[in-house]
Amino acid sequence: MRTVWFLIEKEVRQLRRNRTLLALLLVAPIMQLVLLSFAANYEIKNLNLAVVDQDHSPAARRLLDKFQYTPYFRLVQVRPSSAAADQDLLSGRADLVLVFPPRFERDLVRGGQARVQLLVNALDNVKAGLASSYASSIVQAYQGEVRPATVAAAVGEVRGLEVVPAYWYNPLLNYKTFMVPGILVEIISLIVMMVTTLNIVREKEIGTIEQLNVTPIRKWQFILGKLLPFWVAGLYQFTIGLLLARFLFHVPMVGSVALLYGIMAVFLVVPLGLGLLISSASQTQQQALFVAFFFLIIFILLCGLFTPIEYMPAWARAFDRVNPLVYIIDIARRILLKGSTLRDVLQPVLTLLGMAVLVNALAVWRYRKTSG
Amino acid sequence: MKAFLMFVRKESYHIFRDPRTLLILFGMPVALVTLFGFALTNEIKNADVAVLDFDHGVHARQVQNRLFSSGYFGLRDYARNYPDVAAAFRRGHVKLAVVFPAGFSSDFDHLGHAQVQLVADASDQNTAISLVNYATAIIRSYEQEVAPHRSGSPGPRVEAVARLYFNPGLKAAYTFVPGTMALILLLVSAMLTSITIAREKETGTMEVLLVSPMRQLPIIIGKILPYFLLSFVNGLIILALGVWVLHIPERGSLALLILETLLYILVALTLGVLISTRAASQQTAMLTSMLGLLLPTLILSGFLFPIESMPLPLQTVSRLIPARYFIVILKGIMIKGLGLRELWRETAVLFGMAGGLLLLALGSLKNRLA
Amino acid sequence: MKTAAIGPVIRCEKLTKRFGAFTAVDAISFAVAPGEIFGFLGANGAGKTTAMRMLCGLLGPTEGAASVAGFDVFTQAERIKQHIGYMSQKFSLYEDLTVRENIRFYGGIYGLKTAAIREKTDALLQRLGLEAERNTLVGSLPLGWKQKLAFSVALFHDPAVVFLDEPTGGVDPITRRQFWDLIYEAAARGVTVFITTHYMDEAEYCDRVSIMVDGKIEALDKPAGLKQQFGVSTMDEVFLHLARGAKNVE
Numbered sequence: 001m002r003t004v005w006f007l008i009e010k011e012v013r014q015l016r017r018n019r020t021l022l023a024l025l026l027v028a029p030i031m032q033l034v035l036l037s038f039a040a041n042y043e044i045k046n047l048n049l050a051v052v053d054q055d056h057s058p059a060a061r062r063l064l065d066k067f068q069y070t071p072y073f074r075l076v077q078v079r080p081s082s083a084a085a086d087q088d089l090l091s092g093r094a095d096l097v098l099v100f101p102p103r104f105e106r107d108l109v110r111g112g113q114a115r116v117q118l119l120v121n122a123l124d125n126v127k128a129g130l131a132s133s134y135a136s137s138i139v140q141a142y143q144g145e146v147r148p149a150t151v152a153a154a155v156g157e158v159r160g161l162e163v164v165p166a167y168w169y170n171p172l173l174n175y176k177t178f179m180v181p182g183i184l185v186e187i188i189s190l191i192v193m194m195v196t197t198l199n200i201v202r203e204k205e206i207g208t209i210e211q212l213n214v215t216p217i218r219k220w221q222f223i224l225g226k227l228l229p230f231w232v233a234g235l236y237q238f239t240i241g242l243l244l245a246r247f248l249f250h251v252p253m254v255g256s257v258a259l260l261y262g263i264m265a266v267f268l269v270v271p272l273g274l275g276l277l278i279s280s281a282s283q284t285q286q287q288a289l290f291v292a293f294f295f296l297i298i299f300i301l302l303c304g305l306f307t308p309i310e311y312m313p314a315w316a317r318a319f320d321r322v323n324p325l326v327y328i329i330d331i332a333r334r335i336l337l338k339g340s341t342l343r344d345v346l347q348p349v350l351t352l353l354g355m356a357v358l359v360n361a362l363a364v365w366r367y368r369k370t371s372g
Numbered sequence: 373m374k375a376f377l378m379f380v381r382k383e384s385y386h387i388f389r390d391p392r393t394l395l396i397l398f399g400m401p402v403a404l405v406t407l408f409g410f411a412l413t414n415e416i417k418n419a420d421v422a423v424l425d426f427d428h429g430v431h432a433r434q435v436q437n438r439l440f441s442s443g444y445f446g447l448r449d450y451a452r453n454y455p456d457v458a459a460a461f462r463r464g465h466v467k468l469a470v471v472f473p474a475g476f477s478s479d480f481d482h483l484g485h486a487q488v489q490l491v492a493d494a495s496d497q498n499t500a501i502s503l504v505n506y507a508t509a510i511i512r513s514y515e516q517e518v519a520p521h522r523s524g525s526p527g528p529r530v531e532a533v534a535r536l537y538f539n540p541g542l543k544a545a546y547t548f549v550p551g552t553m554a555l556i557l558l559l560v561s562a563m564l565t566s567i568t569i570a571r572e573k574e575t576g577t578m579e580v581l582l583v584s585p586m587r588q589l590p591i592i593i594g595k596i597l598p599y600f601l602l603s604f605v606n607g608l609i610i611l612a613l614g615v616w617v618l619h620i621p622e623r624g625s626l627a628l629l630i631l632e633t634l635l636y637i638l639v640a641l642t643l644g645v646l647i648s649t650r651a652a653s654q655q656t657a658m659l660t661s662m663l664g665l666l667l668p669t670l671i672l673s674g675f676l677f678p679i680e681s682m683p684l685p686l687q688t689v690s691r692l693i694p695a696r697y698f699i700v701i702l703k704g705i706m707i708k709g710l711g712l713r714e715l716w717r718e719t720a721v722l723f724g725m726a727g728g729l730l731l732l733a734l735g736s737l738k739n740r741l742a
Numbered sequence: 743m744k745t746a747a748i749g750p751v752i753r754c755e756k757l758t759k760r761f762g763a764f765t766a767v768d769a770i771s772f773a774v775a776p777g778e779i780f781g782f783l784g785a786n787g788a789g790k791t792t793a794m795r796m797l798c799g800l801l802g803p804t805e806g807a808a809s810v811a812g813f814d815v816f817t818q819a820e821r822i823k824q825h826i827g828y829m830s831q832k833f834s835l836y837e838d839l840t841v842r843e844n845i846r847f848y849g850g851i852y853g854l855k856t857a858a859i860r861e862k863t864d865a866l867l868q869r870l871g872l873e874a875e876r877n878t879l880v881g882s883l884p885l886g887w888k889q890k891l892a893f894s895v896a897l898f899h900d901p902a903v904v905f906l907d908e909p910t911g912g913v914d915p916i917t918r919r920q921f922w923d924l925i926y927e928a929a930a931r932g933v934t935v936f937i938t939t940h941y942m943d944e945a946e947y948c949d950r951v952s953i954m955v956d957g958k959i960e961a962l963d964k965p966a967g968l969k970q971q972f973g974v975s976t977m978d979e980v981f982l983h984l985a986r987g988a989k990n991v992e
Contacts (some may be wrong), residue, residue: 006850010839017838017879020656028663036671039686042498046680063530089537091714092700108530115531122536123703124547126414126502127678132534133505139532146530162487163511165504167494168461178497187667194662198655205574205654207832214798214828214905215851216820286567289658290396293563297404297666306676307412307548308499310419310467316411330464337495338462370802370819 003217007225015229025195025230029187029237030244033180036187037249040179044130050077050094052085057105063116063142067098072134082119089121096120096131108146169337176249181332182305184241185264189271189325190296192234196275197292199226200367201282213369223364227272234268235261255335259342263331267352270324273359280367299325327352379594386568387598397564397602398609401556405610408552409618413544414498416506420448422460422469424491429477431518435488438514439470444506461493468492468503538707549618550702551675553610554695557633558640558669561603563661565644569595570657573648592733596641603641607633614706623709632705632715635722636698642729643694649736669695697721751776751903751934752797757806757815759792766792768957769806774950776902779925779935781948785985789957790938791831791907797936798828798905811902824852827896827904831911835892837881841872844880845895852899866894886917893924897933904928906937910944922947942977951977953984960984 015022049067053060067073077094079085088094099117108114118135122128170177203209212222238261245251275292282288302309302316303325309317320326327348334340342349387393421439425432439445448466451457457469471489480486490507492500539546611633614620622629644661651657671677672686673695679687690696697718704710704718712719750773759767767789774780784790795801797810799819808815811825835844842863849859867873870890880888889909896904906925910918922944929935937948945951945965952962961968961984968980 003851003853006847009850010836010843010847013843014836014838020652021659024656024659024663032663032667035686035689036667039682039690040671040677041681042501042677043681044678048680090708090710092704113531115533118532118534120534120536122539122542123707124678125539125542125544126547128536128539128542129505132536135534136532139530143530162485163508164487164489165508166489166491167497167500167504168458168491170494170497170500173494173497173501175497178495183667190666191659191663194659198658202655206834207830208834208836210800210830210832211828211834211848212851213800214823214826215848216824216853217851285654285658286571287392287396289563289567289662290400293559293662294396294400294404296662297559298407300666300670301408302411304496306670307414308496308502310499311413311415311417312411316407333495334462334464340462344462370800 003221004225004228007217007222008228011226011229021195025191025233026236029191030240032187033184033241033244034248036183037176037180040183041175042126043173043175044127045071047073047095047127047131047134048076048093049073050079050085050088050097051075052079052082052097052099054081054102055100055104057100059105059108059146060100063100063139064098066138066142067135070134070138072131082117085119089119092121094121095127096135098135174250177251177337178333179305180245180249180251181336182303182329184238184245185267185325185328185332186300186303186305188234188237188241188268189299191237192230192268193271193275193292193296194289195233196226196230196272197278197288198285199230200276200279201285201288204283205285217369219364219367219369223273223276223360223367226276227269227360230272231265231268234272235265238264238268251336253336254339255341257335260332260335263335263345263349263352264328266349266356267324267328269356270352270359273356273363277359277363277366280363299323302326303329305329322355324352324355376590376594379590380597383594383598387602397560398606401560401606401610402613404556405549405552405613406617408556409545409549409613412548412552414502415542415544416444416502418446419444419468419499419503420466421445421503421507422449422451422457422466423447424451424454424457424469424471426474427472427476429472431477431480431486432472434518435472435511435514436470438510439507442506442510444510445503457491461495466493467496467499468507470507545618545620546703546707548675549614549620550699550706551673551695553614553702554636554673554698555669555675557603557607557610557637558643558695558698559661559665560606561599561637561640562644562647562665563658564603565596565599565641566647566651566657566661567644567654568599569645569648570651570654574654589734592645592730592737596645599644600637600641603637604634607637620706622706624705625711628712629702629705632698632701632719632722635719635726636694636701638726639694639722639729642726642733646729646733646736649733669693672696674699694722694725750774751778751811752780752936753809754797755807757793757796757808758804759789759796759801760804765957767796767803770954770957770959771806772952772959772962774903774934774936776934777929777932779929779937779947779949781945781951782936782938782954783945783951783981784938784954788954788985790954793954794905794907794936794938798826799823824899825902827899827901829889829892829896829904829906829909831908833885833888833892835880835888835895838879840877840879841867841883841891842876844891845898848895849898854899862898866898870894886913886920889913890917890921890924893921897928901933903934903936906935908938908940910939910941918944942981945977945981953981955984 051064068075073096077088079088082099085094085097089097097119099119101115104114104116116139118132120128120132167173242257246253274295278288278291282291302320303323309320309326331345331348334345423436440447449460451460451469460466469491471491473487476486476488488511490504492504494500536542611629615622647661648657651660672690673693674690675695679690682690700718701715704715752774755771756769757767758765758769770793782790782794792801796803796815797808799815799822803815810822813821815822839847845863845866846859867876872887872891875883880891893909910921913921925935939945948965950962950964951968952959954960963971965977969975969977972980972983974980974983
C-alpha cells in the first residue's frame with residue numbers, strides 16, 4: 001500500500017503543476033453542467049407561426065389572437081397567399097402556417113361549420129406532432145367560445161371519454177429534474193475516462209514508464225495508483241454537481257443521497273478502469289484518444305438520456321446492457337426521484353460492481369512491464 | 373511551391389503509413405453514423421404498459437384491445453392496485469399505466485361521460501410525454517368510433533385540417549441522421565488535426581518547420597491539406613451512408629451538397645488547428661477538443677434540443693456552434709431540396725467561421741514565434 | 743544489500759532474442775564479477791540495447807539462460823528488479839517534479855523507509871552539489887546535471903548492479919569526466935556497472951569490454967588485451983576493425 005501512496009503523491013504533484021489539466025478536471029465540468037442543463041430542454045415553445053388570412057374577418061382575428069396568447073406560438077409572418085407561406089416553410093422561417101380561407105366567418109356563422117388549414121413543417125417529427133396537437137386544442141377551445149350560450153346550455157356537460165394524465169415523480173414535467181442527473185454523470189464519465197486514457201500512454205511516449213518498469217512495483221499497485229487520484233477528482237465533481245442540482249436546478253432528492261454517493265463511488269471505477277485499459281493497450285496518445293472517443297460517444301448517445309432506450313432496435317438495446325451509463329443514470333433517477341432503496345437497485349449496482357472489477361482486472365492484466 | 377508539395381507529401385506519408393490511424397479515420401465514422409442512424413429514434417414501438425382495471429367492463433376491455441393492437445404498446449403487467457403500479461415504476465419495467473376506474477363502462481354507456489387515467493413515470497420525462505400523447509390519441513379514436521354523436525356536440529364547428537410538409541410519415545430519421553452526420557464529421561476532422569499538430573509540437577518537429585524558410589500560411593495549409601482530402605472522402609462516405617443506408621432523400625443539388633460539406637470540413641479542420649496552436653501539449657489539445665466539442669455540439673446545435681426553447685443567452689452561444697448551420701444546410705438540401713438562394717445565410721456564416729478561425733490560428737502561431 | 747549468490751553477478755549462457763525471423767541477439771555468453779565495470783560496445787543496431795533490456799527484465803528472452811544478482815531472467819524478472827538500477831538513453835526522470843520529489847518517488851517505489859529517504863536524499867544532494875536545486879523542477883536543469891541525478895537515482899536503493907544505456911550521450915567532456923567519477927565511486931562500493939557507450943575513450947575506463955557485431959559478441963577482454971589481440975594502439979581501431987564487417991548497421 002505504501003508504494004501506491006507514493007504513486008498517488010506523484011500523480012497529484014504532477015497534476016498540481018498542470019494548470020490546464022487541473023482546470024479541465026475541476027472547473028470545466030461545472031461550467032458544462034450549468035450551461036448544458038439550461039439548454040437540454042425538449043419542451044417545445046416559441047414555434048414560428050405564419051398566417052395567411054384570406055378572410056380578414058373579426059372571427060379569424062380572434063382565433064389568431066388565441067394562438068398568440070399561448071407560449072407555444074409566436075407570429076412571425078403575415079402572407080397574402082398559401083404559395084408565399086410555402087416559402088416560409090421551405091426556408092425554415094415558419095414551423096406552422098395557419099390558413100383562413102375566404103368566407104371563414106360567413107361559413108362559421110351561417111353554415112355552422114368552417115375550416116382552417118394548418119400547414120406543418122414535419123421535418124422534425126416531434127415538433128410537428130406537438131405543433132399540430134397544440135393547434136388543434138386551440139381551435140377546439142375557440143369552438144367552445146363561439147358556441148352561442150343557448151346551445152351550450154342545451155348540450156350540457158357532455159364530455160365523452162375524458163383522458164386524465166398523471167405524471168408521477170415529476171408532476172410539473174420539469175425537464176431539469178430529468179436531465180441534470182444524467183448530464184452530470186455523462187460529463188464526469190467523459191472527463192475521468194479521457195484523463196486516465198491519456199495518462200499511461202503519455203508516460204510511454206515520454207519514456208518515464210521504462211524507468212518504472214525496471215522497479216519492483218507490482219502491476220496492481222501501478223493501476224491503483226493511477227486510478228485513485230482521478231477517482232477522488234470524480235467524486236469531487238459529483239459533489240459539486242449534486243449541490244448545483246439541488247440548489248440551482250432544484251432537482252428533488254427523495255431518496256438517500258448517501259446511498260447514491262456510495263454507488264457513484266463504485267460506478268466511477270468503471271470509466272476510470274476502462275481508460276486505464278485503453279491506455280495500457282495503446283502505443284500513442286492519438287490512438288488511445290480515438291479508441292476512448294469511440295466508446296464514449298456510443299455510451300453517451302445510447303444511454304437513453306437523449307432518445308428512449310425502449311425505442312431503439314434490439315441490437316442497440318442489447319449493447320446497452322454493457323453500457324455503464326445506462327445503469328448509473330437509471331439508479332440516480334430512481335434514488336433521487338422515486339426514493340428507491342438499495343434493495344430496489346441492487347441488481348444494477350451489482351452489474352456495475354461486476355463491470356468495475358472486470359475492466360480493472362483487464363487493465364492490470366494488459367499492463368505489461370515486460371515486452372516481447 | 374515545390375517545397376510546399378514536398379511538405380504535403382510528407383504529411384501524407386505520416387497518415388498512410390499508419391494503418392491503425394487509417395482504420396480509425398475511415399472505419400470509425402462509418403460505424404458511428406450507421407450505429408446512431410439506426411439506434412437514435414423517438415418513434416414508439418411496443419412500449420411496456422401496465423393496466424390497472426377496476427372496471428372489468430366492455431369499454432375497458434375494448435380500449436385495451438385498441439392500445440395493444442396499435443403496435444405502439446405492449447401489455448407487461450396487470451396491476452391490482454396503485455402500490456403495484458408504483459412498484460412497477462420503481463423496478464423500471466414500465467413507464468405508463470392505464471387506469472380504468474370502477475364503473476368506467478357503465479358511466480360511459482349511461483352518463484355519456486367516463487374518465488380513464490394515464491399514469492406516467494415522468495422521471496423519464498420525454499418518454500412519459502410521448503407515451504401519454506400516443507395513448508390519448510388512440511383512446512380518442514375509440515371514442516369517435518363508438519360514440520361519434522357525443523364528440524360532435526351541436527353548435528358551430530371549426531375543423532382544423534393539418535397538412536404535413538417534407539416528412540408526412542413523421543420519420544424520426546429525418547431529424548436524427550443529419551444531426552449525427554454533422555456531429556461525427558466535425559469531431560473526427562477537428563480532433564485529428566488538433567492532435568497531429570500538437571504532437572509535432574511535443575516531439576519538436578514543429579520547431580524545425582517554424583524556423584525553416586517556409587512561411588506560416590503554407591505550413592498551416594500544408595498541414596491541413598492531406599487531412600482535408602481525407603475528411604472529404606469521409607464526408608462523401610457519410611453522405612452516401614445517409615442516402616443509401618439510412619434512406620434520407622437527396623432532393624437538392626448534389627454539387628451544392630458536396631461543396632457545403634467541403635466548407636464544413638474546412639471549418640472543422642481550422643478549428644482543430646486553432647486548438648492545437650493554443651494547447652501546450654498533446655494531452656491538453658485532445659482534452660480540449662473532446663470536452664469542448666462533443667457535448668456542446670450534441671446539446672447546443674439543435675440536433676437534439678430545439679434552439680427556440682433555450683434561454684436567450686444560450687441561443688446566442690448556439691450561434692457559435694458550426695454544426696448548427698450545417699444541420700440546417702443538410703436538411704435544407706437533402707430533404708427540402710433547397711438551393712443556395714435559401715441557404716446563403718448559413719453558408720456565409722460557415723465561410724466567416726473558416727476565415728476567422730484561420731486568422732486566429734495564424735495569430736497564435738505568430739505569438740509563439742515572437 | 744544481500745545478493746543471492748556469490749560468484750558472477752551477471753551470467754549469460756547462449757542468451758538469444760528473436761523478433762520474427764530477425765535474430766537481434768544471437769546466443770551471447772559472458773559473466774560479470776561483482777564490482778566490475780563492464781563495457782558493452784557495438785554499433786547502432788548491433789543488439790546491445792536488446793541484450794541489456796533482457797537482463798533488466800524489460801524484454802522477454804527467446805532462449806538460452808541468464809541470471810542477474812542470482813535470479814533467473816526467465817522466471818524471476820520481477821525479483822531481479824529489486825536488485826538493479828537502470829538508466830536509459832532516453833532521460834526518464836519526471837521533468838514536472840522537483841529534484842527532491844523525483845528522489846522521494848523512486849525511493850518510495852523501491853520500498854525505502856521515509857526517514858531513510860530523507861537522510862539519503864540530503865547525502866546525495868550534497869555529493870552532487872545540488873543542494874540549492876532541491877526544489878527546482880528537473881525539466882529546468884541542464885542536461886549534465888539531469889544525467890548525474892538520474893544516475894544517482896538509479897543507485898538510490900543500493901542495487902547490486904546498475905545498467906547504464908549510453909548515459910553520457912550529448913554531454914560535454916567535463917561533465918562526462920565527472921560522471922565517470924561517480925561510476926568509479928559506485929564500483930568502489932562494490933556495485934557492478936554494466937554500461938553501453940559510443941565513446942571509445944570511455945571504453946578505456948572499463949575493467950573489461952565486450953564488442954557486439956550483428957547480435958554476437960565478437961570480442962571480450964580487458965581494453966589492453968583487446969588492443970594487443972588486434973595489434974592496434976587505440977580502442978577506436980579495435981572497434982572499427984570489428985564493426986566494418988557488420989551487416990546490421992542502422
